[in-house]
Amino acid sequence: MSVENRPTKAADVGAAAPALPAVRPEVILGAIPLASRFELTRISLVRRLLRSRWTTFLPTAANLFLFVIILLAGVVGTPVGNANIAIVFIWILWWSALMLLLVPFGSRIWCGLCPLPVLGEWLQRRAMVQRGGRPTGRAWKWPKRLRNMWLVNGVFLGVAVFSGIITTRPWATVALLGTIMVLSTGLFLLYERRTFCRYLCPVGGFLGLYANFAALEVRPKSAAVCVGHKEKECILGSAAGYGCPWLEQPTNLKRNTYCGMCFECFRTCSKENMGLFLRPFGTDLLVESHRGPDESWKAFIMLGAAAAYSATMMGPWGTLKDWANVRSFGGWALFAGGLVALLLVGLPALHGAFAWLSWRLAGRPVPLRRVFVNFSYHLVPLGLLAWIGFSFAILLPNGSYIPRILSDPFGWGWNLFGTAHLAWTPVLTAWLPLLQAASLLLGFVYSLEIAWKIARQTFKGSREAARAVIPQVVLLGGVTAAFLWLFVG
Secondary structure (H helix, E strand, O other): OOOOOOOOOHHHHHHHHHHOOOOOOOOOOOOOOHHHOEEHHHOHHHHHHHHOOHHHHHHHHHHHHHHHHHHHHHHHOOOOHHHOHHHHHHHHHHHHHHHHHHHHHHOOHHHHHOOOOHHHHHHHHOOOOOOOOOOOOOOEOOOHHHOOOHHHHHHHHHHHOOHHHHOOOHHHHHHHHHHHHHHHHHHHOOEOOOHHHHHOOHHHHHHHHHHOOOOEEEEEOOHHHHHHOOOOHHHHOEOOEOOOOOOOOHHHOOOOOOOOOOOHHHHHOOOOOEEEEEOOOOHHHHOHHHOOHHHHHHHHHHHHHHHHHHHHHHOOOHHHHHHHOOOOHHHHHHHHHHHHHHHHHHHHHHHHHHHHHHHHHOOOOOOHHHHHHHHHOOHHHHHHHHHHHHHHHHHHHHOOHHHHHHHOOOOOOOOOOOOOOOOOOOOOHHHHHHHHHHHHHHHHHHHHHHHHHHHHHHOOOHHHHHHHHHHHHHHHHHHHHHHHHHHHO
């Protein structure tokens, strides 16, 4: 399923504009009232920052500099993972920051600052900061049948089966990052705008799914202003900036899934009609019109991967660790096959059984496929909070490696900032079970809320919805209990 629906010329823009929905401060399909949003761009400093290109260029350039160091460390640094910046910064610092802060509170803001595709984007634009000339490259359009998350799901699975070595060997981490950088640069020269980021990036896929739960969004302030503004600069671009790099229609944004938080629409819109809003968690999960099975499988994959990684990296099963770390080809094949079977078949089948029960209990008033897809979205809060619990288990025991690695990024015996000889010191690990349990219970509560609202969307009657939600409560309770067992025993 694709949410892409964008005009390619001015005439098309004018024809599409009247279809934009009016923004009304009321509950839509059981969702959170739109009036509850708080517009951050009312603050003049925030508004000025978002309109400035330096706001995104400077942190992106800094990330690119750090990325170059990480690449070098993977090639010429020590092969010892906890003494190499490639492992410590990517899988301890970056991953923890992503899951604990950036995704739940910043949506896809990392995508707007990511250094991996930026060389390709600069080449395509023929500019680094200000607007360049005519774009470089072929500017092909991505095939319509691939405008969804299916390829992203496949790429993520391909990475996941090698997670044991990617997260422990610097060379493997750098091979992954380098491949993403080279592939994205090549696609920028072949396809329009950020096609790679939208349809192929393994990180962008799960960020897009979990961004629907996030507390931050970019939306037009007034639908009426968008309808009356025929130029549609946020889509087609202007002298002030580029059309949406993510191939979205900012005038009609309903979800965070494919909004890369680059803030280009703030620079191009001459009406200053784009706003940055704080909103209640989980708001976008209630937008039924954009749901599809590709995103359902992304929810299954991410939930199952959180369980598999927790069992492999933190569980007591040494044999499983050996399989994941490719101690033998046969063992790794069992790990990879079992992981793929769990994520692509096992969890979808389990969810399908409970969706069928909900459908039968409700009296089968709607197609089973709709029930299956709709109820998969209540797994998103629990999945994200499970990853947050997993991230606590990565950061708290291993965070003390970060100041050490700053002084000696390559493991060569340097002491640039006087912190290279700090002792490994786990932090607050006594609180780890409590933090993990609290994360899971919070995810369970949010998922219950979303499940009930989805039931009200899917079934017309309150009694039908109440009967249909019962199996989903059982499913969510069982998944939460399984994670509690994995995390705290």
